[in-house]
């Protein structure tokens with residue numbers, strides 16, 4: 001049967017093209033693979049190969065014709081034994097079977113039944129639980145050790161995590177307890193071992209990949225985002241990377257521009273990742289345990305300055321803190337201060353100062369940026385009618401910017417003042433002590449912002 | 457430790473190949489070629505969109521190496537992945553339907569040509585970032601070593617990818633930790649429009665492991681029997697716990713880099729010459745006929761069967777509906793780790 005040769009799509013964006021030149025004439029024999037024409041696409045001139053064999057019965061579109069739509073017939077190919085009359089027949093329009101089922105325009109939003117915030121106010125651990133004092137460093141180590149005892153597929157990999165006991169001593173004692181099979185010193189090859197960790201997760205293990213600091217994870221960010229975060233989606237749910245990428249994030253002290261950056265907003269941008277940025281030791285422990293158990297890739301952003309701080313930690317055999325549940329550290333009716341990670345230090349300090357001036361701030365620790373607990377924030381803002389966010393990262397496209405947008409969308413009528421985002425300054429981190437101090441967000445800046453939104 | 461130029465030739469290796477196996481090679485390679493031709497056709501009709509990288513010319517690489525595998529072995533590759541999926545036994549219907557972005561595709565239409573996976577066949581993608589699959593392959597091998605089984609992972613990548621920094625990082629770790637991974641460099645002589653010679657002054661990729669202590673070998677990728685023999689040797693090395701192995705397989709892609717590549721960086725004659733003189737499928741066809749292992753009629757029947765499989769996959773790929781709109785919001789986060797489910 002005679003077949004029509006159609007104008008081919010020769011690039012991802014081509015809708016029409018120019019039939020620049022016919023390389024075969026009517027009556028020529030054609031075998032599969034022969035170039036029959038040259039076609040100009042939006043990008044280049046392409047050679048058009050025949051897929052079937054036969055005789056070129058009739059040319060329907062003469063060379064030099066531009067604006068030929070993709071899938072328009074351009075010639076008729078005759079099979080062995082057919083003559084030109086078959087070409088005429090093939091030309092007659094036939095009803096085309098619909099190729100692709102049409103679909104209704106997408107409604108790109110998951111259903112939301114009721115927009116009023118419903119914060120989860122259940123306590124993190126039972127009333128009356130015995131507490132012990134621990135540093136964030138110890139809490140993180142205990143979290144890993146407990147999870148490694150619980151699941152033999154959990155292993156820790158990174159630079160200096162084993163024999164050196166961790167560049168910041170977070171993995172102290174783990175090599176002794178779990179051995180070199182499960183506590184693995186890597187070469188200084190972040191891109192490589194992050195990718196290797198993703199493969200190990202694909203293979204059924206539960207890797208904890210430690211970055212000496214998150215600054216070096218920029219070498220590995222391709223695997224974190226392209227390989228770890230997106231595979232579940234790209235595989236239609238067949239495969240994913242249940243793993244933790246952890247390490248210190250943000251400014252330490254006087255380490256200069258390349259070693260002082262807060263990546264919270266960067267990772268919070270990515271669907272498929274979960275992002276944790278704890279402040280207290282109890283949260284560091286409970287959230288790291290949740291992160292290790294989570295079936296998804298989790299970014300766990302620690303802070304070098306907080307490592308040595310002590311907090312009360314529940315003295316429980318096993319406790320976890322769920323993602324997406326903020327913690328109210330201090331209640332107050334005058335203003336809502338939202339922060340997370342090291343920003344909580346400045347926020348709580350500011351709240352103390354404000355209290356002395358008679359301003360009662362409600363201080364919320366988000367704890368996780370993805371998922372994020374909008375409800376606790378919104379319920380508080382509906383009460384105080386004012387909000388200040390506090391983070392260490394750069395101001396443009398900060399996480400505070402995002403919170404402001406959500407508050408504006410969902411609590412616009414409750415606001416008595418614009419939301420202010422306190423952030424690090426819009427400069428690479430300077431080395432000089434005085435300049436570094438200026439570049440970082442401070443509790444005084446938070447106090448000032450609060451006064452602005454409370455019109456004091 | 458050594459790197460060897462050229463390995464057992466097909467003729468020699470052919471001695472221990474049965475007629476049945478030879479016919480299977482012919483079948484599997486031809487299936488890939490016809491499948492890819494059909495994909496090219498569907499692309500031309502606008503049914504397949506975006507990037508679509510065909511495997512035509514390179515069929516002997518995956519078919520030869522798959523012949524050296526056992527159940528449990530893993531494979532991971534780049535965006536040029538259709539051949540790998542068919543060779544490891546994935547369903548042509550599911551692959552073609554993913555190409556058309558339909559519900560019946562391996563990733564429910566959400567992955568596309570470059571991103572398909574099969575837990576069942578231990579196929580771990582389909583990766584779009586040049587070189588990314590190399591450490592991932594080492595990680596898969598790491599997981600098998602950790603669990604203490606003797607599975608082997610094949611990490612396939614191109615001559616262009618071989619120059620990526622993460623490949624060097626991975627060689628180092630793989631040898632350091634004796635990971636059972638075979639690094640398969642499919643040297644088709646071009647990375648898009650850049651020939652090997654324009655990308656490196658160290659074009660013998662099988663030697664690149666020497667610095668790390670990894671054995672390597674150069675293999676004629678147009679000879680499926682040579683590929684199989686080299687694969688068996690590499691697999692034996694890995695299963696014996698001796699660490700990684702490098703196979704540089706010399707091959708050639710007949711089509712453009714992707715569907716939209718006008719391929720002006722090489723002459724038509726260069727392609728035609730290899731097609732006519734070195735074609736891997738024609739090679740097996742001749743072995744079958746001259747060795748009297750199969751008749752022309754038998755081979756015609758194989759051709760016909762394959763045509764039917766490919767047409768069926770194309771019909772399925774056209775008829776399978778587009779994914780439901782709710783699918784936009786699924787598979788972003790898992791409730792339980794899919795590999796453990």
Ligand SMILES: Cc1ncc(C[n+]2csc(CCOP(=O)(O)OP(=O)(O)O)c2C)c(N)n1
Nearest residue numbers: 536584585586614615616617644646647648
């Ligand atoms: C990191 C990265 N850089 C660039 C690209 C664009 N790109 C896609 S394929 C390709 C060429 C790769 O060639 P090679 O590794 O030889 O594999 P082949 O396509 O020949 O199979 C390039 C540059 C990419 N996908 N990823």
Ligand SMILES: [Mg+2]
Nearest residue numbers: 614615646647
């Ligand atoms: Mg190449």
